[in-house]
Amino acid sequence: MDNKEIILNVEKLNTTFISDRKEIKIVKDVSFQVRRGKTLAVVGESGCGKSVTMNSIMRFTGKNAIVKADSIQYNALKDGKVTEYHLESIKEPNGPEMRALRGPDMSMVFQDPMSSLNPVYKVGDQVAEGLLQHNKGMKKDEARQKVLEMFRKLGIPDPEERIDCYPHQFSGGMKQRVVIAIAMICNPELIICDEPTTALDVTIQAQIMDLLKELQLKEGKSIILITHNMGLVAEMADEVCVMYMGRVVEFGSLEDLFDRTSHPYTRALLRSVPVLGLADGQKLETIPGATPNPADLKGGCEFADRCSECMERCREKTIPMFEISPGHRVRCLKFDSYPEVD
Amino acid sequence: MMIPMLLVISFIVYYGLQLTGIDPINFMVSPEMLSSNKENVEALRESLGLNDPLIVQYFRWLGNILHGDLGYSFDGSSIASVIAVRLPYTFELAGYSLLFSTIIGIGIGIISAVRQNGIIDYVGRVLAVLGQAVPQFLVGIILIQVFSIKLGWFPASNRVSPDATSALADAFFHLFLPVLTLTIGMVAVLMRYARNTMLDVLNSDYIKTARSKGIPEWKVYLKHGFRNAMKPVLVILVFRIPALIGGSVVIETVFSYPGIGLTMTNAIVSGDYPVVLVTTLIIAATMLICSFMVDVFNALLDPRVRLGE
Amino acid sequence: MGETTSIKDSNKSASSSLFKRNVRKFMNNKLAVLGLVIIVVITVACIIGMIVGVDYGTPVLTDMKQAPGNGHLFGTDTIGRDLFARVLVGGCYSILIGAFCAVMSSVIGAILGALAGYFGGKVDMILIRISEIFQAFPQLVLVMMLVAIVNKRGLGNLLFIFVFTGWMTTFRMVRNEFMSLKNETYVKVCEAFGMKKSNIMFKQILPNVMSPIIVSTTTNVAFFILQEAALSFIGLGVADSTPTWGNILNAAKSVSVVTNQWWIWVFPGLAISLFVLAINFFGDGLRDVLDAKQQ
Numbered sequence: 001m002d003n004k005e006i007i008l009n010v011e012k013l014n015t016t017f018i019s020d021r022k023e024i025k026i027v028k029d030v031s032f033q034v035r036r037g038k039t040l041a042v043v044g045e046s047g048c049g050k051s052v053t054m055n056s057i058m059r060f061t062g063k064n065a066i067v068k069a070d071s072i073q074y075n076a077l078k079d080g081k082v083t084e085y086h087l088e089s090i091k092e093p094n095g096p097e098m099r100a101l102r103g104p105d106m107s108m109v110f111q112d113p114m115s116s117l118n119p120v121y122k123v124g125d126q127v128a129e130g131l132l133q134h135n136k137g138m139k140k141d142e143a144r145q146k147v148l149e150m151f152r153k154l155g156i157p158d159p160e161e162r163i164d165c166y167p168h169q170f171s172g173g174m175k176q177r178v179v180i181a182i183a184m185i186c187n188p189e190l191i192i193c194d195e196p197t198t199a200l201d202v203t204i205q206a207q208i209m210d211l212l213k214e215l216q217l218k219e220g221k222s223i224i225l226i227t228h229n230m231g232l233v234a235e236m237a238d239e240v241c242v243m244y245m246g247r248v249v250e251f252g253s254l255e256d257l258f259d260r261t262s263h264p265y266t267r268a269l270l271r272s273v274p275v276l277g278l279a280d281g282q283k284l285e286t287i288p289g290a291t292p293n294p295a296d297l298k299g300g301c302e303f304a305d306r307c308s309e310c311m312e313r314c315r316e317k318t319i320p321m322f323e324i325s326p327g328h329r330v331r332c333l334k335f336d337s338y339p340e341v342d
Numbered sequence: 343m344m345i346p347m348l349l350v351i352s353f354i355v356y357y358g359l360q361l362t363g364i365d366p367i368n369f370m371v372s373p374e375m376l377s378s379n380k381e382n383v384e385a386l387r388e389s390l391g392l393n394d395p396l397i398v399q400y401f402r403w404l405g406n407i408l409h410g411d412l413g414y415s416f417d418g419s420s421i422a423s424v425i426a427v428r429l430p431y432t433f434e435l436a437g438y439s440l441l442f443s444t445i446i447g448i449g450i451g452i453i454s455a456v457r458q459n460g461i462i463d464y465v466g467r468v469l470a471v472l473g474q475a476v477p478q479f480l481v482g483i484i485l486i487q488v489f490s491i492k493l494g495w496f497p498a499s500n501r502v503s504p505d506a507t508s509a510l511a512d513a514f515f516h517l518f519l520p521v522l523t524l525t526i527g528m529v530a531v532l533m534r535y536a537r538n539t540m541l542d543v544l545n546s547d548y549i550k551t552a553r554s555k556g557i558p559e560w561k562v563y564l565k566h567g568f569r570n571a572m573k574p575v576l577v578i579l580v581f582r583i584p585a586l587i588g589g590s591v592v593i594e595t596v597f598s599y600p601g602i603g604l605t606m607t608n609a610i611v612s613g614d615y616p617v618v619l620v621t622t623l624i625i626a627a628t629m630l631i632c633s634f635m636v637d638v639f640n641a642l643l644d645p646r647v648r649l650g651e
Numbered sequence: 652m653g654e655t656t657s658i659k660d661s662n663k664s665a666s667s668s669l670f671k672r673n674v675r676k677f678m679n680n681k682l683a684v685l686g687l688v689i690i691v692v693i694t695v696a697c698i699i700g701m702i703v704g705v706d707y708g709t710p711v712l713t714d715m716k717q718a719p720g721n722g723h724l725f726g727t728d729t730i731g732r733d734l735f736a737r738v739l740v741g742g743c744y745s746i747l748i749g750a751f752c753a754v755m756s757s758v759i760g761a762i763l764g765a766l767a768g769y770f771g772g773k774v775d776m777i778l779i780r781i782s783e784i785f786q787a788f789p790q791l792v793l794v795m796m797l798v799a800i801v802n803k804r805g806l807g808n809l810l811f812i813f814v815f816t817g818w819m820t821t822f823r824m825v826r827n828e829f830m831s832l833k834n835e836t837y838v839k840v841c842e843a844f845g846m847k848k849s850n851i852m853f854k855q856i857l858p859n860v861m862s863p864i865i866v867s868t869t870t871n872v873a874f875f876i877l878q879e880a881a882l883s884f885i886g887l888g889v890a891d892s893t894p895t896w897g898n899i900l901n902a903a904k905s906v907s908v909v910t911n912q913w914w915i916w917v918f919p920g921l922a923i924s925l926f927v928l929a930i931n932f933f934g935d936g937l938r939d940v941l942d943a944k945q946q
Contacts, residue, residue: 058554060550060553060554094553094559094562098556099556099557099558100556101556102553102554102555102556103554103555103556104556107554108550108554110547110550110551110554112547115546115547115548116547116548116550116551117548117551118548118551118552118566118569118570119548119570119644119645119646120569120570120643120644120645121569126551129552129555129557130555130556130557133555133556133557134556166645166646166649168645168646168649169649179551182551182554182555183554347783347784347787350784351784351787351788354784355796358796358800359800361800471928471931472928474927474931475873475924475925475927475928475931476920476923476924476927477877477880477881477884477920477923477924477927478881479880479881479884479900480900480916480920480923480924483903483909483916483920486906486909487909487910487913491906491909491910498906499906584786584787584788584789584790585789585790586789587789587792588789588790588791588792589791591789591791591792591795591885592791592881592884592885595884595885595886595904596884596904606792606795607795607885607886607887609799610795610798610799610887611886611887613799613802615799618796618799622792622796625788625789625792626787626788629787629788629789630787633787
């Protein structure tokens, strides 16, 4: 693995939740890489474990979750030198090691801007808080200037006045810009966006996505974009990771996924996207069945009950991952002639 | 809003007093004046306007009250002089109880939420359950039995001892047990609210945002968690003040503590209606001030209310 | 598969299995079951004592202030009456007061809350203002005030005063529920069909509010028992020819009784605390079961 090219490498991440003395595994053996300066889209239905995966990496999961992985390696690149951080071995989720990384190295943009901002503090103070935390000597005025700069960069009008306003005085799109400001203020290399526009109007969605794209191109940030919107994936992503019921079922570049779609679930996903220009009478495809309850899964392929190409042996054991071309992996027995990868 | 309510309440109480059939002259003039005017009682009545319609009498009485003329109790003493001494004592009792139960109740509640299922959480929950089942006056009796009779650490009654060396020490020893009794009752309720509110707040999304900035855990709990839990908890606190006042009425009897509550109780038992009237009014006024405070707190602590949503 | 069950039958079996599930869930909550057991045991003991006709009223001056023993299970009180008998009969009255006032105040609060919530407007405004005036006082002070005005210390008067000053919390709760439920579609359908307003309020909407009402009535039983105890303790409750747990405790106003005749306040005190604790546990268990059902 080239540390300069790969900014985040996750191998066999497993997250288990304990509730009422029952253990439910939400994330199963998830592995993927994020290339520096590129956008990785993580797609899947609601409840497939995308958010939990990202929360596990950032260790936001809370006391009733057990996070285990062979490796969660973050490679920081500063002045040409690479420093490796082995996040899987950090014991304290909110201890000083994790906290040192949150902000200047890795940050997250959350889904619901309405509830992601603290209602009782001014917006400017909330953005400056992270800045002051990681720059111990900085004075309040200096921080304020930086916040104003960020507001201008993100297109928030009247930054001088807005900086002293409270969250409830902003619209949804503006609130999300503030959340992005919080995520960006310490200039992190890796930004994880958890469905950043799902709660917003379609027009605002476009604005925010343009903003993120611009940030990536201009400043070379690496972005992980969680979404269930395939259209967004087509516009933003360089690489795609498809998840179903806690497992990665397909991973590859944008072209791999759209032109050489392999996994039956990915294919079904792409077909179910409403596209302008559907022929008259062409029906919108849906995936038959419903998302199963994670506690009800029996074994074998998780998608078996809803798959049109399911075979007997699909239900027997956990399906391994096969590499069908460099960088393109599929978890499906249809491709078992190809080499297995971990 | 407060003033009309106070007017309505005072009128209802005044009317209720009239219903009992006592002669208002008995509480409007001092006993000396009454005895010296035996022959001219009718003229006195006329001069006091006691033949006027009830409404007029009511407003005149109200005017008197606002001028500080609280009338006379049936035992001859001026009500105002009694109140002047005893009201501060009740404020002391209620005030200290409020202060300590706030600190302890909110403190334990918050710690219980941050360290769920820890020792403090467990002990707190047991105490809360017991505190809500055992009648407050019984707690007082038990405390007297243990700390006053058996151990002799604190006096069992009253507010001042004639042979006290320092006013401060005197106050401390007399107030300790009654305040403790009231505090136990308040803490039992407050602790649970504080814990639940804090838990709700800690589940909010903005707590995750706070953590994503890399700030230390104590700041997350205090600056982001507690600050948001404060408002609902303080609102609940202010709503519990009527119960505190009601509780102190009973506790004053348990400890023979000379406050407004004991005054009112004795007045009712002995049928001293003028005193009942005035004490009820004082308590009503205090309550209305408290509910006004709720609005003030709401605005102070929540910018959404202050600046309008 | 030949037989078809009618819809009515399958609904019946569905709701009975739901009931069974709720009962089972309740049974799992050991504290709640313990609470229920204690409530039943104490209530039955008190009723038996009342029916059997234990002597709670005869003062035997030679036996005054005796400690437990010698034929007096709980000892005797300050004028020689058997304390055990007084606690039993007192329990009857205390529990009666608690239960009656809780039910009545819930009924009145629910009716007023339904009216205020459903009709809104002027009706609501008047009722809310009235409830605010009542709630401006500590409930005990309000009760004391009314006791002063009414002046006769009978049981009936006490019940009336308690209910008169205790309907507000149920009122608020029911009103809020009605205000949110009256905009539900099924209500609009009933209105469109011209159903009588009283029918809509009490046959359509009210059943949905029953669960919290039942839970709060249960906890109110405890509240009224405690309130009666406090009132009787300070001497403003029922006259002591009719024993209640509270007015037995009235003797404990004197410090010498507290020290020297501990049984006079320990036994009734224990009775009250145990009973209220049991009600709290039972009420919690009830709430767990009923709340889940609403989801």
